[in-house]
Amino acid sequence: MSAAAGTDRGQHLFDGTVAQAVEQVRDPGFIADCVRRFTALHGDPPGEAERLSWERSWPALVDALVAAGLSDLHLLLEYHLPGTGERVDALLLGCRPGTSALTAVVMELKQWTRASWDASRPLSLDVGDRQVKHPARQVGGYVHYLDNWVSDSLGLTVRGAVVLHNAGPDLVGALREAVAGGASAAYPIVGREDLVISQPPRSIATRLDCADLEFAPAPLVETFLRTRHRPKPALLSRVADHINGSDRFPLIGDQDTARLEILDAVDAVGAERGKHRRRIVMVTGGPGTGKTAIALRMFADLAQKQGANPRLLCPSAALSQQLTRAAGDGAKGMIKTFTSGLPTGLTDDSVALVDEVHRAHTYPGRRRSEFPVVIEQLISRCAVTVLFLDERQIVRPTEGTTLEELRRMAARHGHELTHIDLTTQFRCNGSQVYLRWIDALFSHAGTPRPWAGGEYDLAHAETPRQLEGWTVAHIHAGRGARIAAGFCWPWKSPERPPLLPEVSIDWKDAEGEHRWERPWNSRANHVTGDDLGVPPRAFWATDTGGHQQVGCIYTAQGLEYDYGAVILGDDLVRTSSGWRAHPEKSHDEALRHLPAQEYLTYALNTYRVLATRGTRGTRLYSTDPGTQRYLRSLLPTDPARP
Missing domain, CATH: 3.40.50 (Rossmann fold)
Incomplete structure (x- = not known):
């Protein structure tokens, strides 16, 4: 194995010919060395699933390449794409006959034997308990990256292929059908039967889109590995x-x-x-x-x-x-x-x-x-x-x-x-008055005057049910509206729906006792399951269905929507002497163990941020009765029925 990883020649776990890889990929010592190298490069060791995938997929790949007569091609395993932080499972380098320019073939390796997906979203697959991108689309992303980030001076040609060495013809055929007629169809998908070593070598090489490639001279490979990646x-x-x-x-x-x-x-x-x-x-x-x-x-x-x-x-x-x-x-x-x-x-x-x-x-x-x-x-x-x-x-x-x-x-x-x-205000309907009022409310010594109204829609809500009704009414009117809260409830929902209704608030009124429960926004980074009403966490503030979950500071900060409802939890309460913090009421492990006075600054900042996400209007509600009375003394009550 080359010592290239971690040098100017790039970050990867193996650097050599296919023939050299054959001698190593089945050696437990080689895998252990790759684990150490990976840890040194990325700071953390690979997960157990990733290590097992190396043990199972690398031998299958090199066997297929040898059977295809491609032993002389150069192979990089776990090739790092520095611009994105992502890694290509395998990258083959070779030259077409009569040329002096490299061709790179991106290879995505999968151990899948089954997968399922919704016909309306064929490029998003369910594999086990995970939702993943169609592998041909994944390969396409890597190909486009190399096309767009590697200098034209190299004359590099980039291709790609998906290798599902355990997949039968039914799965392979369905995956091909899912991308037929689209851009991802350019990347061949090969399965178990396409790689049977008793077939003619050229047949296997053709399926892998490598039949026209031969040995690449070392200086060309060296130039490729030392090339800095930057956008064209x-x-x-x-x-x-x-x-x-x-x-x-x-x-x-x-x-x-x-x-x-x-x-x-x-x-x-x-x-x-x-x-x-x-x-x-x-x-x-x-x-x-x-x-x-x-x-x-x-x-x-x-x-x-x-x-x-x-x-x-x-x-x-x-x-x-x-x-x-x-x-x-x-x-x-x-x-x-x-x-x-x-x-x-x-x-x-x-x-x-x-x-x-x-x-x-x-x-x-x-x-x-x-x-x-x-x-x-x-x-x-x-x-x-x-x-x-x-x-x-x-x-x-x-x-x-x-x-x-x-x-x-x-x-x-x-x-x-x-x-x-910057001083000019463009959010909150351009209302400097509202921003100054919120700054005064959520400050250590702040004593804002009662809200006098104006161009910004600000009021107090009597119940969380009223908050939700206000939010839903704006959604039905075609506007953006969200509910966000302090991190005062557990957040343990799985990434896949159904989400747990962990934000739970009890209250009493003349009609009796009530409970309102809703889930936090999804923890997932991608669309979850078949439920299009549960956007991934990064898009809770903007995508359809986000109003049905409660956001927190980590999903709302930096973003905006037309109307924002804010739930103040018991971590920040108003007393006769001003704001008081109760960090023990927080479920944020980064904060809950702080001294109360230190926590107070972060709590005030948090609620200030949440209260400034709405561009047209805000509703405030507190789970603490004393704070509710304080808000009621400063704000009109939303006219909607609680």
Whole structure:
């Protein structure tokens, strides 16, 4: 096995010819070595299921390749795609006769013997207790990545195939039929009977789309392995056109001023190329001032620049997935969830945009450094780093930074810093009055005056049933509406529906005792089961059916909807002396063991965030009777029947 993994030649577990792989893949010592190498590369060991898949699929693959007469081709196992963080099961490298350019064949290996799916969604399969993407579509994603991220100077041709070495003809035929006539049909699906070694070698090689490939000279393989992956200009242009063609991200007022200042900073660094100067642009602003819209439009602007290599990063998986969808599938790899390590493919001329930097991790467990180390490393790597910050959205002790901390870090390293403060309000119906009122309500010493009304629809709800009725009425009127709550109930539902009704609230009134129960939003990252009314967690705030579940800070932060209902749990109660925190009432393991006064800051920030998701209206309700009385003293009661 090559020692290539972890070097400039890329990250993978095996690097050699098919003939060399035959000698090793059945050796338990080889698998143990791969486990160690994987752990060193990725920080965690592979799961037991993944290790078993290596033991079972690798020998089946190399046997088929040998039987196909392809022993001289170069093979990479668990080949890492640095732009996305995903891994290709196997990548074959060879040359067509009479050419001096490489052809790469992506191979997705599956042990499946059965799978099922809904005819209305043929590209989403149920395998065991998991829902997965159709393997041909998965291969297509890898092929498109290599087409779009590997330099044209290599002259690389990319193909793909699915190898289901245990699958019978019925399953293989059904999988082929599911993609017939679509783009994924370009990638052959081969099963157990297609790989029978008694067949003529050329027949097997043809099925694997490798019949025209032969040995690739070592210098070509070496060049491929050492090539840095970065998005091609054509990909950047497509993503920019997609964003610029959307009417969801218009910039006006100080938003557009901020965009121009950021572009000036980028242009200034370009004019000083070679001086290794680092510039930081800090964009601060409260909820609804357009930080995310600026970040996405700036990403489109940067993608259109010659030699561009931009990244749009976000510590929130929910927001980064929403941004990727807004920018189009091609943006995958350029828009990333950013938590503990630097994205790959950055160069000295890269520009990184980091939305919601207040959620960046500072230290595992508790905050021990005044500035997130990973952000500091990012700044040292890129020509320009643009950070979008709202200090009052820090909701965990392991997250966040402040403008003053950033100034000190920049001075310490000699970086140039530009600060842009956004003041114009675009969310909450443009109501600065509402934002100031919410800021006063959810602050340590806040004593807001009773709400006087105005252009924003704000009221108090008497019961959770009333909250739900208000929300559903807006859904039926074609508007977006959601219920979000403090993390004061357990969250143990399985990823697949039915979800457990864990948010449970009891109350009494003149008509007797009542109970209202609803599930939290799904924990799954993809559409779950056959229930289209349960969107994955990243799309709870936007997709059909999300109003039937209750969101929390981790699925609502960074997103918005027309109307937002907020349930204050017993972790934050109002007393005669002000707000009091009860961390023991929280089910958030990152917070519930904090001292009450420290927890109070995070609780106030959390409910402030939840109360600023609605662009047109908000309803507030508390499970604590005393806090309910306090809200009733400040707000009109929703006129709808409780």
